[in-house]
Amino acid sequence: VEIKNRLGRKRRPLSPRFYETGHVTDIAHALLGKLLVTDFDKKRTTGLIIETEAYSGEGDMACHSHSGKRTARTEIMFGPGGYAYVYLCYGIHSLFNIITNVKEKADAVLIRAIEPVDGIETMCQRRGHSQLKKQTCAGPGCVTQALGITRDHYGLRLDGKELRIEDAGVVIEEPEIHESPRIGVEYAGEDALLPWRYTIKGSPWVSK
DNA sequence: ATGTCGATTTGCT
DNA sequence: GCAAATCGACATA
Numbered sequence: 001v002e003i004k005n006r007l008g009r010k011r012r013p014l015s016p017r018f019y020e021t022g023h024v025t026d027i028a029h030a031l032l033g034k035l036l037v038t039d040f041d042k043k044r045t046t047g048l049i050i051e052t053e054a055y056s057g058e059g060d061m062a063c064h065s066h067s068g069k070r071t072a073r074t075e076i077m078f079g080p081g082g083y084a085y086v087y088l089c090y091g092i093h094s095l096f097n098i099i100t101n102v103k104e105k106a107d108a109v110l111i112r113a114i115e116p117v118d119g120i121e122t123m124c125q126r127r128g129h130s131q132l133k134k135q136t137c138a139g140p141g142c143v144t145q146a147l148g149i150t151r152d153h154y155g156l157r158l159d160g161k162e163l164r165i166e167d168a169g170v171v172i173e174e175p176e177i178h179e180s181p182r183i184g185v186e187y188a189g190e191d192a193l194l195p196w197r198y199t200i201k202g203s204p205w206v207s208k
Numbered sequence: 209a210t211g212t213c214g215a216t217t218t219g220c221t
Numbered sequence: 222g223c224a225a226a227t228c229g230a231c232a233t234a
Contacts, residue, residue: 053215062215073230091227093216110215141216184215209234221222 001202003033003048004117008169011035013159019081019100024107027100028054028198029177031109033170035117038147039162043122045147047114047137048170050205053182054196055097057106062188065106076155077106084156084163086149093141094150098158098165112140112183112197114147115205123147139207176201183207 014034019027029052037046055063057077064087065077076085077099085097085108101107114137116123123146127136137146144150149163158165179195186192199206 055215064215071231087215088227088229090214090216091229095215097215112215135217139216182215187214210232211234212232213230214228216226218225220224 001200001204003050003115003170003172003200003203006033006170007035007048007117011166011168014082014165014167016080016082016159019098019158020102024056024100024109025054025196027098027107028052028109028196029172029174031098031111031165032177032198032200033172035166035168036111036114036143036147037118037164037166038149040148043119043148045119045122046117047123047143047147048117049111049113050115050203051111051113051197051199051207053110053112053198055108055110057101059191060188060194061191062182062185062194063106063108065108068106070106074106077108078104081107082158084149084153084158086144086151086154088151089141094144095140096144096147096149096153110140111143113138113199113205113207114143115203116146134204135208138205142207172200 057065081100083099097108
């Protein structure tokens with residue numbers, strides 16, 4: 001199922017309202033089918049969001065900002081929605097998150113996989129792949145590497161020239177969305193069981 | 209000052 | 222299938 005066939009002609013940035021309205025799980029749903037675009041070093045790379053995970057600051061033990069945990073790293077999460085939260089995982093990988101909810105409500109959506117759309121050659125180069133593979137953008141660390149996102153981009157607004165999320169008219173309806181528990185959060189106790197990972201059914205671009 | 213541990217990926221067995 | 226890679230955030234002292 002190639003979602004890029006459904007792309008409309010117009011692409012416009014999401015409004016700040018998008019990021020601040022509704023529960024983070026609903027926003028994580030709505031982000032499926034949106035475009036994640038980077039323009040670094042005069043190289044544009046674009047991917048359709050295929051897989052997301054929701055993290056809620058209120059009562060979600062898997063969330064870095066759970067129960068008001070406010071540190072230098074999580075500070076951006078407590079700001080308004082529509083900003084980038086990038087952090088280093090396992091000392092190796094930058095993971096990209098979209099901050100949602102209003103100021104002081106620290107929710108976020110992790111982007112775990114994209115369907116490559118623009119700048120495929122650049123993505124492959126950054127990933128060290130001689131040609132596009134299913135694994136090129138499958139997994140949160142793979143997405144950031146392919147798009148060139150690093151911790152330097154922490155705190156950027158998501159409607160900027162270099163980094164932004166766009167709506168191109170693709171709508172993913174409920175029946176097309178598969179829900180499952182989030183990956184790698186076993187430490188979170190019963191919250192590890194929450195079905196807050198969302199993928200587009202049938203997409204070959206989801207992570208393993 | 210020090211010790212633990214990741215919202216992962218990759219390569220080798 | 223398993224383990225190494227790699228480093229900063231965080232907690233504890």
